[in-house]
Amino acid sequence: MKFESPEKLHEECGVLGFYNNDGFDTARMLYYGMFALQHRGQESCGIVTNDDGKLYHRKEKGLVGEVFDGAALNGLKGAIGVAHVRYATEGDLRENAQPIVSRYCKGSITLAHNGNIINAGALREELETRGAIFQSTNDTEVIMHLIAIARTRTHSVEDAVAEVMPQIEGAYSMVLMSPRKLLGIRDPKGFRPLCIGKIKNSYIFASESAALDTMRAEFVRDVEPGEVVLIDENGITSFKKFCGKKPSLCLFEYIYFARPDSVIDGVSVYRTRVETGRILARTYPADADVVIGVPDSGLHFAQGFAAESGIPYGDGLVRNRYSGRTLIKQTQRERELAVNIKLNALRASVEGRRIVMVDDSIVRGTTMANLIRLLKENGAREVHIRLGSPPFLWPCYFGTDIPSKKDLIAVKYPVDEIRKKVGADSLHYMRLEDLQKIGVRSDFGYCDACFSGNYPG
Amino acid sequence: MKFESPEKLHEECGVLGFYNNDGFDTARMLYYGMFALQHRGQESCGIVTNDDGKLYHRKEKGLVGEVFDGAALNGLKGAIGVAHVRYATEGDLRENAQPIVSRYCKGSITLAHNGNIINAGALREELETRGAIFQSTNDTEVIMHLIAIARTRTHSVEDAVAEVMPQIEGAYSMVLMSPRKLLGIRDPKGFRPLCIGKIKNSYIFASESAALDTMRAEFVRDVEPGEVVLIDENGITSFKKFCGKKPSLCLFEYIYFARPDSVIDGVSVYRTRVETGRILARTYPADADVVIGVPDSGLHFAQGFAAESGIPYGDGLVRNRYSGRTLIKQTQRERELAVNIKLNALRASVEGRRIVMVDDSIVRGTTMANLIRLLKENGAREVHIRLGSPPFLWPCYFGTDIPSKKDLIAVKYPVDEIRKKVGADSLHYMRLEDLQKIGVRSDFGYCDACFSGNYPG
């Protein structure tokens, strides 16, 4: 069920909310938006709609196009809705699928969450000591409990959220639906993106701006780190009580997670990647005949490298669009074949040539070694590797699923040793100081803890 | 998805628990037992097993034979397990499927419940006022919350249960599994049945004794009304703190719900039905050529009537074993055809004859009218109806799904009017005073509120 290579890092989820003032088909709007966010999670997905307090929901394992058909969408009525796509680890409970719906003292509450709560374990324990029960192992259910408790002594759901935010530490971008309100909430450090869109008089919350394009909505602005944005019958209201801290947006959103056609906190993901490629070309030039990228994540870095270096850009590897669900393979031979199903070398492009191959990063190193071997088997004379990010050295506590240190090649070996292990003729990582300069806003802060070990305080 | 006629009353669920001390295959034992309880609920079913604290579960809509295959059963590991078959009304939430599993301060707790809690709404409201959240609309989740709260101040799960029992009013037979214990619990009035079985050194809780036969286990005894029975590594322990009230076992368990091969609180269901038929034959004799029953629920009443009256017993209607899933029919003609799919008249048995037809009860009267019409179309000269129970006149608050008063034919019309409406040549109900005498133990109390309006105090 995992479509991305295990070589790649993963993030937990994409969220969407829609507050329909114009008679759109709420479920279909969310459905189209989910397609645009599918890259953020392929394990399960769900939509919950709200027809004047009555809820309709469907959430299942599978891709958006598998889980929802016309009949399913027709059954999801109402003018407010929340949707979620989920990345999940093996053995994950079905109960963990999102959005999560609960009934509580004020009717129902629905939550779709992207992020990771650092103190979730402690909060959970404390709640359990008071007699709480949990049906999932999600951080989201912990937040739900806290809001329900806060709601017993506050006048509105937004007040309850305001009471809960100081209690939870970590990364969260979330969309919350009560019987008559839709809230977009982003943690004070803004680790994960969340933006606001508008179509006619209707409002949208989405993890990435590309979802707005797909819904043919216009981008309004990002939700600020620490901000709570409320949509209800009175329109849009902003609460900025927790704004003002120095943000720590995850740098890896630019490098790998987000779609190239998204703009996050004012910065184009595509432009960042092309610029990174240009910097790599200036910092670590190579004498070569062609620049190729590893599909799909390395292509834009490679295009930047080519434009800057003047070396022609070309394709050297062909991705099979249909290889999604290859069987899990048990023998070494089957594993080798499986690599070949996903990517094949373009001999006509590669043979007899000196190649620069750019990718976003190296995690374990095995896929990179396979690709270099494949290129050389197809006649490549030299293969020079350039990487769009610094080496991964540290764990992430904010929602990125990084393997344990013992599996990180950069923890175990110096750069030249890595070069030898993967079989490259040269290999260079993007320098952290360069990465901090490109594209990103000077007035903003970024989290680079996985490269630097400097965790946001 | 409803296999029984809507004419018939329904009860909510059957429960099972297994504490395996002998290396049996826990999931398969529960699976076989569930088949024997399938008549108590065909909407959804589930098994949760417990492998030294680690839980495995599967619950889905559908019959036992559809939900579980070999792979599903192989995935359910562990020596303790709980199972449930569920009857449900239209629009029921998927979250309501049972057993329900929660994580709480002492690990996990799993609950399978048969019954109806009268004060569930009030308890729920009170819990919500304190900040509780609910993911289903089940009474079971309310009980779960109460146990979790009680558990924060008690030394054991059985102590927590003892603290909760006085708080809940109504009907409940349930099986509870904690990481190392299995509990069978029956409400102080004993509305719903629950019994204990044993196979080698392993223990079983089951809604009906027929499940024990299917598992080839021996019947030990019924759980007493108000009793909590604990199975753990120390064997079997009984807590009778809430025993001693006059019981109110649901009479309709004998009349319709339970399997004929079950023995409940010391009384054979089959024998009760045959004896009822005999009493009907003495009280309301008929001059007829053959006694037939409405399959399957009326057959044993009819056998008793035939044996007592000396009129030969025969089949007059043939039931189609494969008619379970007929499409919902939209036109009047399709509805008529659907009746014919399920039951067909045996013209060779019926033609030219005076017939006594016995059934357990009449609810709305429409099916009875159809059957009499079918018999007459096939040449029956007379059709005399005898019913194994008194008229339904009152609602049930203890778990039986009785239609609203406006749909109960006995509320709307006197007996002779009913006879005319269904087209019978004579029609008689079992008298309540007779029903109270037959089969059932003189030292026991029964709930006959649906007939008498006398609700157990």
Added chain:
Amino acid sequence: MKFESPEKLHEECGVLGFYNNDGFDTARMLYYGMFALQHRGQESCGIVTNDDGKLYHRKEKGLVGEVFDGAALNGLKGAIGVAHVRYATEGDLRENAQPIVSRYCKGSITLAHNGNIINAGALREELETRGAIFQSTNDTEVIMHLIAIARTRTHSVEDAVAEVMPQIEGAYSMVLMSPRKLLGIRDPKGFRPLCIGKIKNSYIFASESAALDTMRAEFVRDVEPGEVVLIDENGITSFKKFCGKKPSLCLFEYIYFARPDSVIDGVSVYRTRVETGRILARTYPADADVVIGVPDSGLHFAQGFAAESGIPYGDGLVRNRYSGRTLIKQTQRERELAVNIKLNALRASVEGRRIVMVDDSIVRGTTMANLIRLLKENGAREVHIRLGSPPFLWPCYFGTDIPSKKDLIAVKYPVDEIRKKVGADSLHYMRLEDLQKIGVRSDFGYCDACFSGNYPG
């Protein structure tokens, strides 16, 4: 996927045809009729409809209620249709599912067939020698080839059928649909039943008359052995060129295959069974307290035995209506449990009593032994077995799936040895000479080859 006990014999299939002159929903009419024939085959089923020459079809593995839903039926348009339910042996090809559709020189032809062609192998070989190709291993495809070849030199499909009938030997009742005609065809010996029904101005062919009841149609008459009945725009036409041979209707249709509510060639199946029970009571009386039948096939024999002997009729075994799809069991213990899932003893009926248990037949003897053991475990003092048919001794070449001689208990042991092996206190078979007298028409012939070894010449 086999729902019947492997103890029982099986026949291959039930057929239906509908020629709609009244604006009925053709597919739904066939669907309702198929439910009534489901007992003749549970492996696969199919409907083909014909909308002015354009065909719509659906055939799949599974029961009627599983294969067809509303959408599937809505997709089957047209005023003529053919349907089929199929019994199949392990490893059967999906291509063998029926009805079979072919395109040929005159458009399309659709065939649904019940029976067995003795010379199919030879015909197939001859066709292959001439260059024919086959996509299934069905006899039906052989017939299809012969009709297509005959059609090249005849003026109508009924002429082609007339040319083919002398070429094929064996048992066949079939329904054939051409672009504008519907034909019902029965082999000259009439081994398998086929009858004609009418509803308003529309015509039906069906394997059994019970299907007509389910469709609320009236029975017109049986198709005669050797007759070809044509329905087209000119109404109904009969061709009797091959009629007049002494028929050989399969006796086992009365004993076990057919529904009790069917009337075949003028004789009621139910009445035959009751009468058989009466003869058994006179021929082999027993001193007993209760007469029980093995559900469902033995019940009517038992009712006859009880009525004749004056011993009360009662239920001694309870059948589980939901046990259809029990998992295939691998261990001895699982096999024992599986028996208990399907049938349980009614201790209250059995304990301390002397029992006469009647069944239709004994094939291998293992199920009978299990049932007698079950009754004795539940306290039966004596168990006397009476069987509605003579011993099986010979193979069937006309469509009944009888195990090989080495598995037939009656081939291996004399009656008294069988009695000992199954653990009965007495055991008697129906005598062939008695069977030949009851119910059945004196002017008709029957095939009793499986009992007598006298194969129809």
Added chain:
Amino acid sequence: MKFESPEKLHEECGVLGFYNNDGFDTARMLYYGMFALQHRGQESCGIVTNDDGKLYHRKEKGLVGEVFDGAALNGLKGAIGVAHVRYATEGDLRENAQPIVSRYCKGSITLAHNGNIINAGALREELETRGAIFQSTNDTEVIMHLIAIARTRTHSVEDAVAEVMPQIEGAYSMVLMSPRKLLGIRDPKGFRPLCIGKIKNSYIFASESAALDTMRAEFVRDVEPGEVVLIDENGITSFKKFCGKKPSLCLFEYIYFARPDSVIDGVSVYRTRVETGRILARTYPADADVVIGVPDSGLHFAQGFAAESGIPYGDGLVRNRYSGRTLIKQTQRERELAVNIKLNALRASVEGRRIVMVDDSIVRGTTMANLIRLLKENGAREVHIRLGSPPFLWPCYFGTDIPSKKDLIAVKYPVDEIRKKVGADSLHYMRLEDLQKIGVRSDFGYCDACFSGNYPG
């Protein structure tokens, strides 16, 4: 179920055969190869394996990754196998799924076919006149009949094929499996590709060489137009009786159908596309800031154009990898949204720029108009269209599914009118005389009838 845009042309199918001399897992080898050919057909797929004459098969609607799981592959035993992926038009019969298996005088024969037989209708009629029956509407079944008939008078299946080839006209590349042989057959004009691969001592036939890479096999050579290649226990044998005509390989295989990493008849598909882009840049230069391609088919043309012109190559459109199964959309708005799900503009790349956008061809023109509008909405200053093929003007009789003339934009309008209709600032087609020069072998002939109207004689 159609994943490709209806704007694009389609071809019918990809074929594979495997003759296993080394103990490989035959079904898994075919499975991996099918992934590499999935672009040639996404409607249905199938594998038939042959275990010493006993056949195992599975064919279903759906993608390879959906139809086959581990259990399905494990069930496909044997050392010889044939596989097929199928493109199909609406309303296609399930019986048309391939490979087709028939039993005939010499056991079984299995056929997987890519192409279109021009005289299939006439052959079919002739066969029907002789009494043949057909269960599909496939050309393949016609070929099967002819081979079966020829086989009755020839000494081997290869002799039968030799007898049939002169009877059939049109395009066919096919793999045929008899109980002990595997044949690769290509029509005398070689319209469709077919090549031979080898891994250890085992042989492969495949529609494209990329399938060999995926199976990690080596490319041996193309099957020659008119050649029959036989693999059996004696190794590989070639029959060239029908070779030697001037070939007519479909030019559109290079332009669009085939994978870029395939080499067909000695010419790299990728190199052909890059070279075409270079010619376009020389013939129709443009003053622009960036060259983009329409994903995925236009990218390599664009890379060639960029390399030749010196204008930087970049991405201007982002393809959503997960958009395969978007619901069919009913309203105009939904259709617009559906376009946006599949492709989104990269504003950061497009805004304020003059763009050259290259694609392989224009069929109806609606998608091109949408894309240009999307680019302009995202700020593109100019959009210059260059197309890798000449205008489509004529129908194809050799297996390419070209819309009728009334839907072909190039039939209806002159080039400048097309430019205006799609909203381009300039628009140029590849010239046919240039196309005939690039890449392709001078000693070979190509079919360009869809551009020129010159059909191969």
